[in-house]
Amino acid sequence: xxxxxLGFELIRKVSPLLHTPLMAMTNAIASISVVGAIxxxxxxxxxxxSKVLGFIAVVSASTNLVSGYLITDRMLxxxxxxxxxxx
Amino acid sequence: MTLYQFLYLAAAFCxxxxxxxxxxxxxxxxxxxxxxxxxxxxxxxxxxxxEVMDYQWIVIGLIVGAAIxxxxxxxxxxxxxxxxxxxxxxxxxxASALIGTAEYYKAGARPTFTTAALMVxxxxxxxxxxxxxxxxxxLQEILPGRPIVFKFQNFFNLGVLAVAAGIGVYNIANPxxxxxxxxxxxxxxxxxxxxxxRIGGADMPTVIALLNSYSGLSSCAMGFALxxxxxxxxxxxxxxxxxxxxxxxxxxxxxxxxxxxxxxFGQLQAAVVGKEARPVRSASPEEAAVxxxxxxxxxxxxxxxxxxxQAQHKIRELHDLLTKRGVEVRFAIHPVAGRxxxxxxxxxxxxxxxYDKLIEMExxxxxxxxxxxxxxxxxxxxxxxxxxxxxxxxxxxxxxLDAFKSRTIxxxxxxxxxxxxGIDNELYYMPKTLMLFGxxxxxVASLVxxxxxx
Numbered sequence: 001x002x003x004x005x006l007g008f009e010l011i012r013k014v015s016p017l018l019h020t021p022l023m024a025m026t027n028a029i030a031s032i033s034v035v036g037a038i039x040x041x042x043x044x045x046x047x048x049x050s051k052v053l054g055f056i057a058v059v060s061a062s063t064n065l066v067s068g069y070l071i072t073d074r075m076l077x078x079x080x081x082x083x084x085x086x087x
Numbered sequence: 088m089t090l091y092q093f094l095y096l097a098a099a100f101c102x103x104x105x106x107x108x109x110x111x112x113x114x115x116x117x118x119x120x121x122x123x124x125x126x127x128x129x130x131x132x133x134x135x136x137x138e139v140m141d142y143q144w145i146v147i148g149l150i151v152g153a154a155i156x157x158x159x160x161x162x163x164x165x166x167x168x169x170x171x172x173x174x175x176x177x178x179x180x181x182a183s184a185l186i187g188t189a190e191y192y193k194a195g196a197r198p199t200f201t202t203a204a205l206m207v208x209x210x211x212x213x214x215x216x217x218x219x220x221x222x223x224x225x226l227q228e229i230l231p232g233r234p235i236v237f238k239f240q241n242f243f244n245l246g247v248l249a250v251a252a253g254i255g256v257y258n259i260a261n262p263x264x265x266x267x268x269x270x271x272x273x274x275x276x277x278x279x280x281x282x283x284x285r286i287g288g289a290d291m292p293t294v295i296a297l298l299n300s301y302s303g304l305s306s307c308a309m310g311f312a313l314x315x316x317x318x319x320x321x322x323x324x325x326x327x328x329x330x331x332x333x334x335x336x337x338x339x340x341x342x343x344x345x346x347x348x349x350x351x352f353g354q355l356q357a358a359v360v361g362k363e364a365r366p367v368r369s370a371s372p373e374e375a376a377v378x379x380x381x382x383x384x385x386x387x388x389x390x391x392x393x394x395x396x397q398a399q400h401k402i403r404e405l406h407d408l409l410t411k412r413g414v415e416v417r418f419a420i421h422p423v424a425g426r427x428x429x430x431x432x433x434x435x436x437x438x439x440x441x442y443d444k445l446i447e448m449e450x451x452x453x454x455x456x457x458x459x460x461x462x463x464x465x466x467x468x469x470x471x472x473x474x475x476x477x478x479x480x481x482x483x484x485x486x487x488l489d490a491f492k493s494r495t496i497x498x499x500x501x502x503x504x505x506x507x508x509g510i511d512n513e514l515y516y517m518p519k520t521l522m523l524f525g526x527x528x529x530x531v532a533s534l535v536x537x538x539x540x541x
Contacts, residue, residue, distance in 0.1 A: 022109050023299055023428060024168075025122060026328045027175050029102055030302050032126070032321035033183040034149075035133045036309050040189045041148065042134075042141050050189035055144045057189070061182035062152025063159070064175050069123050070160030071171065075433055076115045 021075045028068025034061035094132030095317040101125025102321055106328065129317055169427040170226045172295055177219035180302040183309050184212025184272075190312060191268065201312050202262055206255040208308035210275045215301040217279030222294060225283070226426060244281045247274055291426045293336040300329025332428050339422035339448075339486060370521040372530060375497055376537030378521075379405075382459035382495075384415040386451060388488055389431050390424050392465015392500070396527035399438040402464065404535045406440060412538075418444055419451040419461075419488050421469040452489045461493040465500070465527050471512045496520040499527050 041054030102125045108118030163171055187209040224230035251274035254267045286294050303325025310318030379385060393399060406416045424431045432445055463470055470490040474482045490496055491514055498515065500522065514520060523530055
């Protein structure tokens with residue numbers, strides 16, 4: 001609950017200018033599910049089924065993770081600073 | 088506190104700062120770095136947990152994931168951002184749905200609360216997976232973009248959801264019985280498809296934000312199921328950010344959530360058919376160039392049409408040229424212009440338009456009355472004055488950019504077809520409006536040529 005509230009407060013301040021990078025970013029954060037995937041896959045005595053499912057989950061979560069962060073950064077690089085006014 | 092718990096806590100802080108820093112372009116890249124650091128801490132923290140014994144498949148999985156993810160991120164053109172977002176939402180939700188499934192099939196009793204959290208996770212996970220795939224298909228134009236509606240659709244959709252919920256409750260009450268579980272998954276996936284087929288193009292920003300929220304909530308539910316606080320925190324951050332984005336989008340269209348999800352703008356099409364053609368004034372690039380060259384202030388209003396025509400680079404040339412001649416050029420960005428939140432900003436940023444030239448709706452509207460020329464590129468409903476004048480209009484009450492207040496209005500458009508909402512636009516018939524018929528990219532290119540020749 002606390003973090004949901006915090007999330008609300010934080011996002012409200014984000015300027016609409018950055019909504020797309022923001023989505024890419026929260027998308028990348030959503031790949032936190034990689035943590036759950038690792039736990040399921042790596043557990044001692046995990047059944048084959050959970051290993052297979054866990055493996056696919058690790059792959060798709062880490063795809064998301066890597067591409068999410070890279071693309072956010074690529075997008076943000078494009079938001080160049082306004083040029084200083086010429087004399 | 089053990090080491091991994093400490094790492095988790097640090098990771099959570101990193102995520103919070105990441106979002107905080109995203110609030111301004113000057114600190115945003117620091118935000119990304121913070122997010123990356125948080126993720127690294129989370130993964131390392133998880134790997135060193137003593138429950139994790141078998142590293143082989145994890146490492147292979149991470150490598151394969153990175154091998155797929157890096158090319159996607161580096162090679163993908165910026166114009167495909169909405170599609171990528173959809174597909175990546177699908178991936179994330181799929182991962183969390185699979186984890187939920189694996190956990191569910193694990194032997195052993197678990198508390199009712201955990202099963203309930205699992206059910207929520209799995210429902211949201213699979214629903215978001217198929218819904219995002221459908222959204223991807225629509226954005227990529229593999230699937231028809233028009234909303235698909237049929238009789239009793241709401242009734243049918245809710246029925247599917249109700250059956251799924253019923254099975255979910257049954258599964259919670261009878262932990263040992265896994266027979267109905269595949270049906271549950273299937274229903275969740277079907278509901279995801281049903282949810283999206285009725286959504287049309289202009290509602291995509293809202294829906295993508297909403298799906299983002301779902302995938303976050305799914306992670307959050309997973310956190311409760313696996314008793315993992317980091318997952319709960321990150322999932323909640325994600326869920327609430329998606330939710331607030333979709334609320335912003337809804338407000339920008341003056342529509343409620345349920346209206347976007349269950350309304351379907353498609354049915355309104357019939358209302359406009361049969362209207363007689365009314366005269367409009369059109370102009371050639373030469374005429375338009377003269378007016379633009381003589382203007383003192385120009386506001387450019389981009390819409391989805393600019394994205395389709397890939398006109399952003401030409402528009403930047405026009406901006407540079409006019410600025411050099413002493414014309415004040417600004418861009419007015421409507422919150423729901425394009426196909427995802429912030430779509431126009433990214434396209435214009437890609438074309439090197441400085442971000443301080445991109446003005447939000449509330450900030451630019453007071454200036455519209457003093458603007459010489461409003462140049463509308465491929466936008467329609469977001470400048471339709473019917474939203475303010477005509478209470479019977481389907482878009483009544485939707486906040487619009489007050490283009491109609493400027494001294495001259497120019498609209499670059501391929502033809503007279505109605506916009507997404509399927510309604511006529513009064514703006515086209517105003518005496519001070521010039522219609523510039525043609526493809527946005529080539530038309531702007533000829534404007535640039537004419538102005539530089541003058």
